[in-house]
Amino acid sequence: MAPSSSDSPQPLMAIVAYLFAQRETILNNWRTACLEDTTLTKAFSLSREEFNNLLPLILDILEARLLGKAPQVDPALTAQAHGLHRWQKSLSLIDTMREVAHLTQILYSELRRFQSLFPQTDAQLLLNVTQQISLIMQEAMEGSVVKYDELQRLEAVQRSATLQQVVEKMTTLSQERSTMLRASAHDLQGGLGIINGAAYMLKLEGLSEDQRVQYLDMLNRNLANVEVMLTNLMDLSRLEAGEEKLQIEQIDVAPFLHDMIRGGQTLAAERKLILRAEGPASLLVETDPVKLQRIIQNLLLNALKYTSDGFISISWALENEVRWIVSVQDSGPGLPATLAGVFGDQLKPTVEATSVLSVDAAEPVSVLPTNVPIIPPIEQLSELSHKTKQGEGIGLQIVKRLCELLSANLEIESITGRGTLFRIRLPMLYNHAQAAG
Numbered sequence: 001m002a003p004s005s006s007d008s009p010q011p012l013m014a015i016v017a018y019l020f021a022q023r024e025t026i027l028n029n030w031r032t033a034c035l036e037d038t039t040l041t042k043a044f045s046l047s048r049e050e051f052n053n054l055l056p057l058i059l060d061i062l063e064a065r066l067l068g069k070a071p072q073v074d075p076a077l078t079a080q081a082h083g084l085h086r087w088q089k090s091l092s093l094i095d096t097m098r099e100v101a102h103l104t105q106i107l108y109s110e111l112r113r114f115q116s117l118f119p120q121t122d123a124q125l126l127l128n129v130t131q132q133i134s135l136i137m138q139e140a141m142e143g144s145v146v147k148y149d150e151l152q153r154l155e156a157v158q159r160s161a162t163l164q165q166v167v168e169k170m171t172t173l174s175q176e177r178s179t180m181l182r183a184s185a186h187d188l189q190g191g192l193g194i195i196n197g198a199a200y201m202l203k204l205e206g207l208s209e210d211q212r213v214q215y216l217d218m219l220n221r222n223l224a225n226v227e228v229m230l231t232n233l234m235d236l237s238r239l240e241a242g243e244e245k246l247q248i249e250q251i252d253v254a255p256f257l258h259d260m261i262r263g264g265q266t267l268a269a270e271r272k273l274i275l276r277a278e279g280p281a282s283l284l285v286e287t288d289p290v291k292l293q294r295i296i297q298n299l300l301l302n303a304l305k306y307t308s309d310g311f312i313s314i315s316w317a318l319e320n321e322v323r324w325i326v327s328v329q330d331s332g333p334g335l336p337a338t339l340a341g342v343f344g345d346q347l348k349p350t351v352e353a354t355s356v357l358s359v360d361a362a363e364p365v366s367v368l369p370t371n372v373p374i375i376p377p378i379e380q381l382s383e384l385s386h387k388t389k390q391g392e393g394i395g396l397q398i399v400k401r402l403c404e405l406l407s408a409n410l411e412i413e414s415i416t417g418r419g420t421l422f423r424i425r426l427p428m429l430y431n432h433a434q435a436a437g
Contacts (some may be wrong), residue, residue, distance in 0.1 A: 097141050
């Protein structure tokens, strides 16, 4: 039953008192309205306190204005702080404005309910209160817009700076990769120069049998090296073009790796190196055996090629229930610093407190001879034939690409003059649907 006209309190104070007494209801109804709005999915993830945030202060400001008092807090700063809160909670500007619109409608509904309770309230007074509600809600929206605009500008600046860093990094990597490819081209040119020189010398008359054998050996060795370099370049091109597909099967990697190491023992014996293998007697994993073999072969051949004396070891182990590890370590000269940048930050040679290799100073290693004459003297031809590093960067690029294809992590620890460790972490199991794709 509606109160009689004689029961009606003083009009403005009555409205203020009513809105204050209904504040919990107003906030609850506001949350309900937002939860029922299917476009506001984030509302479900906020607690009641997070959802209300500074809106009770906005209602305090509204009450102060209705009573003609100065608000205790700055309306603009309060609105901006609310906008910042919503930004931090991943609400968009549209979401925030829609929330304020719902609150505005809830306040209008409460004002209409007050009018129904006290029908003799002056219409002009109700209109003034409506205008104050509209004004304070508009300021709340504008404060949020200002804060969102500020934050978006800041984010845009940060994003631009990040993109600039990415562009600079990609430019650097591109330059480093170009350098690596030029070095490989230089290797090819050097190898072909040695081949041409040896072939030319074989045509000369008066060569001793020992000289002829020496030139034939140079010719055959460098023909094989050039073939390997060309094959590696084609392999890298296929990998970068996405033409390689995985053929996943279950294998026992222990005998698989032992067989590969036995195949390298002859070359190790020729170079007077000790080649060791160590790991569990059996380790069942899912992998592409052909690609795994290419990875280990590349790393093993590099180790055998560049380690002049000492040891090479290949080890494998179960890391946990989802990954296993295979490592190739040598006591060679260390990875040349000129190759480090090609692999990005993830594969830069690292020596840290947790590294397997002990701490030491790293120095650049000379990679290529600077000049290869077409027909050098026999001593120089022989020296270049043995010294030229045959596309080491390309081989490691192939290893990196194959590891990416196998969803494996490749880690490098390297110290100049002490040796290099390549550690590969591979999945125990693969998603066959993805592997087939």
